[in-house]
Amino acid sequence: MCFELDEVRPVAWRDYPRPMRRLDTVSRERLLLAAALERAGAAYTAEPVFADLRRGLNALRRRALERALLLAARLPACPPVEEAIRLEQLEADLTAALRAMPGTRAVRPALDFALPEEADQLYRFANLLDAEQDAPAERVTGGRTEITPGRPCIAAHRHPCDSAFPPLDFDTAPRAALLAVALMAPLQRHVASLYLQRAGETADADVRALFAEMALIEEQHAAQYESLWDPRRTPLENLPLRAEALCYAYESLGAAETDGTLRALWRQNLSEARRDLDALGGLLRACAGIEPDPRTEAFPPPFLFGDTSALVRALMPQQVTLTMLEDSLVPSGLLPADCRYFAWQRALNGSGESTPSHRAVRRYAARYGTDYRFERGANPIEALQNRRTDNVTLGCEPLAAMRTGK
Numbered sequence: 001m002c003f004e005l006d007e008v009r010p011v012a013w014r015d016y017p018r019p020m021r022r023l024d025t026v027s028r029e030r031l032l033l034a035a036a037l038e039r040a041g042a043a044y045t046a047e048p049v050f051a052d053l054r055r056g057l058n059a060l061r062r063r064a065l066e067r068a069l070l071l072a073a074r075l076p077a078c079p080p081v082e083e084a085i086r087l088e089q090l091e092a093d094l095t096a097a098l099r100a101m102p103g104t105r106a107v108r109p110a111l112d113f114a115l116p117e118e119a120d121q122l123y124r125f126a127n128l129l130d131a132e133q134d135a136p137a138e139r140v141t142g143g144r145t146e147i148t149p150g151r152p153c154i155a156a157h158r159h160p161c162d163s164a165f166p167p168l169d170f171d172t173a174p175r176a177a178l179l180a181v182a183l184m185a186p187l188q189r190h191v192a193s194l195y196l197q198r199a200g201e202t203a204d205a206d207v208r209a210l211f212a213e214m215a216l217i218e219e220q221h222a223a224q225y226e227s228l229w230d231p232r233r234t235p236l237e238n239l240p241l242r243a244e245a246l247c248y249a250y251e252s253l254g255a256a257e258t259d260g261t262l263r264a265l266w267r268q269n270l271s272e273a274r275r276d277l278d279a280l281g282g283l284l285r286a287c288a289g290i291e292p293d294p295r296t297e298a299f300p301p302p303f304l305f306g307d308t309s310a311l312v313r314a315l316m317p318q319q320v321t322l323t324m325l326e327d328s329l330v331p332s333g334l335l336p337a338d339c340r341y342f343a344w345q346r347a348l349n350g351s352g353e354s355t356p357s358h359r360a361v362r363r364y365a366a367r368y369g370t371d372y373r374f375e376r377g378a379n380p381i382e383a384l385q386n387r388r389t390d391n392v393t394l395g396c397e398p399l400a401a402m403r404t405g406k
Contacts, residue, residue: 011066019076020261025142026305027262029090031075036267037246038068040186044242046235049287053287060276060283067269074265080198081129081207084214085140087191088122091221092145094187094310097303103176107228110165111180113329114221116319119150119312121214124357127364127372130208138374146309147374149384151320153357155332156217159344162324163220164227170241171230176300182245185225186209192218195387205275206363209356226326237290243277320381321395337398345396352392362389366380 023031042065048054078086092115098104099111123284126137126147137147170178195215199208229238250273254266284290323332324343349355365371370387379385383394 003252004241007400011070016070016073018146019072020074023259024077025140025144027257027259028075028086029093029305030257030262030266031071031341032086032090033249034253034266035068035071035075036190037183037249038064038071040190041099041242041246042068044186044239044285046239048236048288050287053283053354056279056287060280063272063276065382067272079133080202080211081125081132082140084125084134084195084198084211085122085129085137088118088125089141089145091187091191091306092118092122092308092312094183094303096195097305098180099311101176101180101300101303103174103300104234105174106168106177107180107184109329110224110228111184112315112319112321113324114224115308116150116316117153117156117217119146119148119219119308120153120156120215121150121357122209123147123149123373124153124360125214126374128360130206130372131360131364132204132207137372137376141374143374144307145374146312146376147372148379149381149391150312150316151322152391152394152396153213153217154345154349154352154355154392155323157344157348158220158324159340160220162326162341163223164327165199165224166227166230166327167231169230170233174388175297179245179248179300181225181228182241183249184220185229186242188218188222188225192222206356206360210360213356216247224324228351236284236288238333239280240277240292243273243280247277247297251299252304255302256304257385264404298328309376316380320384332395335398340399342396342398349392352396355392358390359390365390 033280042061042062048057064349093113095111095118099108099115104111105170122145124139129135129137131139168177168181192215195211195218199211199215202208202211205218247270250266250270254263254270257263257266281292285292321331322329323331323335324330325335325339332341352358361371365388371390373387383391383396
């Protein structure tokens with residue numbers, strides 16, 4: 001007999017809301033995150049054998065997709081490059097917020113490694129936005145985030161075999177660490193998919209190329225976070241954790257929301273997400289014999305979005321020249337010249353002249369004399385302080401070059 005979910009009804013077309021006219025930067029950021037997480041929940045598929053379980057999961061995915069559409073309907077439309085800047089700020093803010101949570105030490109290497117790359121991607125998109133639309137990116141970010149180079153995008157490209165961290169032991173890892181993985185992995189996957197779509201939608205060759213490059217880097221970030229899932233657990237066994245992470249996200253979004261309309265929306269969606277979590281637990285127990293996690297830890301304190309600039313500045317000296325070799329973080333300057341990281345760099349980027357992210361900055365500097373930045377002080381890395389010449393060697397130099405100074 002088909003497992004019936006309570007109150008499974010479609011959302012009538014007349015009930016879809018209009019875009020909200022007045023949204024501050026952080027409230028809009030919360031809407032973006034919620035829509036991305038719901039969309040990820042609707043897109044995520046496990047392959048259950050049991051027909052009743054398939055039907056039940058279809059109903060849950062439908063409800064997640066409807067919530068995602070209702071959230072997206074509230075977002076004002078914006079050009080693709082502006083949207084990318086908002087997403088890069090969201091990724092950096094969520095990374096920093098989860099890093100600050102007690103209990104996330106086990107995933108901090110992955111969070112710390114990604115953050116300078118998110119900062120650099122924001123900087124590249126900001127140069128393109130101002131060049132193409134004469135729109136300063138600090139107006140998009142609300143002036144909350146510094147816009148300055150991080151780990152240069154050219155150095156972010158690594159061999160696919162070098163994008164996996166050691167997996168966590170989900171039986172012993174703190175709940176906060178598991179929730180961090182369950183939030184970051186789908187967000188990065190969503191952004192990678194969106195950038196892939198944007199790369200085929202615009203007529204401007206430089207915009208297409210930049211979105212294509214960023215899609216590749218976001219794919220790496222998604223792979224890095226997905227590698228932290230415990231491989232001993234099946235996709236079905238991981239579904240409750242994904243649902244719990246959504247509940248935790250709504251709790252966190254509601255805790256800091258100042259807009260009355262959105263605060264009510266977060267309460268409503270939290271209630272629905274909790275009902276779906278309970279329904280999912282019943283489905284898995286009845287149809288697949290999967291029992292819920294016996295641990296009953298409360299959620300960590302809500303994560304809060306804030307200014308990430310101080311954290312990025314603090315991390316840059318230790319992180320900016322790091323790369324990955326298999327599942328280890330290694331300074332690129334300690335790798336031999338015949339390492340596959342440099343072979344991958346040569347094959348993809350060559351001298352860096354054609355790398356889209358760096359071409360966008362060079363175009364801007366050629367037109368205006370300097371690159372586009374929004375800084376509260378000089379970049380913490382001396383090699384990245386020159387605003388007339390974009391650095392394409394930092395993090396890309398092998399051991400021999402470092403020794404000889406070439």
